[in-house]
Amino acid sequence: MREIKKVFVAGSGTMGMSIAQAFAGKGYEVTVYDIFEKAIENGKKLLQLNQEALIVSGKSTEEKSAQVIANISFTTDLEAAKDTDFVTESVVEKLEIKRDFWGRISNIVEEDVLLTTNTSGLSITAIAEAVNKPERFVGMHWFNPPHIIPLIEVINGDKTDDANAQAVYELSKSLGKQPIRVKKDVPGFCANRVQFTVLRELLHLVEDDVVSCEDADNVMKYGLGIRYACLGPFEIADMGGIDTFRNISDYLFADLDNNQDGSPLFRSLVEQGRLGVKAGAGIYDYPDGKADIAIKERDEKYMKVVDVLGI
Numbered sequence: 001m002r003e004i005k006k007v008f009v010a011g012s013g014t015m016g017m018s019i020a021q022a023f024a025g026k027g028y029e030v031t032v033y034d035i036f037e038k039a040i041e042n043g044k045k046l047l048q049l050n051q052e053a054l055i056v057s058g059k060s061t062e063e064k065s066a067q068v069i070a071n072i073s074f075t076t077d078l079e080a081a082k083d084t085d086f087v088t089e090s091v092v093e094k095l096e097i098k099r100d101f102w103g104r105i106s107n108i109v110e111e112d113v114l115l116t117t118n119t120s121g122l123s124i125t126a127i128a129e130a131v132n133k134p135e136r137f138v139g140m141h142w143f144n145p146p147h148i149i150p151l152i153e154v155i156n157g158d159k160t161d162d163a164n165a166q167a168v169y170e171l172s173k174s175l176g177k178q179p180i181r182v183k184k185d186v187p188g189f190c191a192n193r194v195q196f197t198v199l200r201e202l203l204h205l206v207e208d209d210v211v212s213c214e215d216a217d218n219v220m221k222y223g224l225g226i227r228y229a230c231l232g233p234f235e236i237a238d239m240g241g242i243d244t245f246r247n248i249s250d251y252l253f254a255d256l257d258n259n260q261d262g263s264p265l266f267r268s269l270v271e272q273g274r275l276g277v278k279a280g281a282g283i284y285d286y287p288d289g290k291a292d293i294a295i296k297e298r299d300e301k302y303m304k305v306v307d308v309l310g311i
């Protein structure tokens with residue numbers, strides 16, 4: 001395996017900038033690439049904001065933060081990837097854009113450079129069709145915000161060499177992350193399948209007027225979320241007793257929602273322009289700067305939980 005010193009991060013948006021910091025924090029020489037100068041300017045602001053938040057929370061120091069920032073450079077020139085050792089891509093979630101990017105970059109870097117995409121759910125195999133030497137192409141799915149959330153899903157496409165997926169897994173561990181292996185390229189990989197199964201059921205209960213959105217959130221925040229932060233569902237089943245869980249699943253599975261058409265509530269919110277914190281309103285309202293406060297409070301809580309759990 002090629003020794004990794006220089007990392008090329010494509011996309012200076014929400015995910016790319018945070019991933020760049022995860023690598024820079026471990027001493028890698030990181031180049032962040034974007035096609036838009038404006039996006040690079042935004043990326044630099046995001047970098048400052050993230051680092052300030054880490055210092056305020058005691059997770060970094062002025063000195064360490066300055067080193068992280070010094071380890072990151074920016075470019076709009078794809079040819080800058082020429083002597084890179086590892087590529088991670090977080091450009092917009094559109095198959096044709098990702099394929100165009102990968103078709104070009106996989107012919108610029110050396111043939112032994114590992115190539116990873118942070119797609120949320122596009123097929124790794126479908127993106128890999130554009131890649132020169134697709135056996136080195138691996139899904140590396142981070143979770144927002146990547147410099148705080150430990151999980152990374154490492155996904156094999158149909159043509160991925162398993163040794164390369166394992167190398168990405170080991171690299172993720174060396175970054176202080178908690179990677180998992182997704183051995184087949186299924187839509188949504190593992191975490192988004194679980195997340196959207198939970199959402200489908202809660203949307204069904206809200207739309208059927210069984211619980212309010214607030215109480216649906218409370219079920220997760222004050223009950224299941226606390227358990228799941230400490231134990232996985234299989235560990236919880238062992239604690240509860242497999243016979244009891246078998247009995248419950250025997251009568252409950254048949255009643256769970258099986259909606260194949262998407263959520264009427266989500267459709268209606270999108271039609272009203274209620275897109276969430278970025279629009280100042282979604283399921284809840286975020287007027288007068290409340291969106292920024294909500295994001296700041298979220299990051300503070302995530303950091304505290306990660307700290308308490310010792311991850």
Ligand SMILES: NC(=O)c1ccc[n+]([C@@H]2O[C@H](COP(=O)([O-])OP(=O)(O)OC[C@H]3O[C@@H](n4cnc5c(N)ncnc54)[C@H](O)[C@@H]3O)[C@@H](O)[C@H]2O)c1
Nearest residue numbers: 011012013014015016034035039090091092093119120144
């Ligand atoms: N936001 C999340 O919660 C999240 C979580 C996990 C994975 N992802 C995935 O990460 C990727 C990026 O998401 P994001 O939230 O950072 O989006 P974003 O819109 O914040 O950033 C995308 C960046 O890609 C740049 N870009 C667009 N076309 C490009 C190209 N051809 N070459 C280089 N740069 C280009 C844009 O200028 C922008 O800066 C997507 O694939 C997304 O599905 C997002």
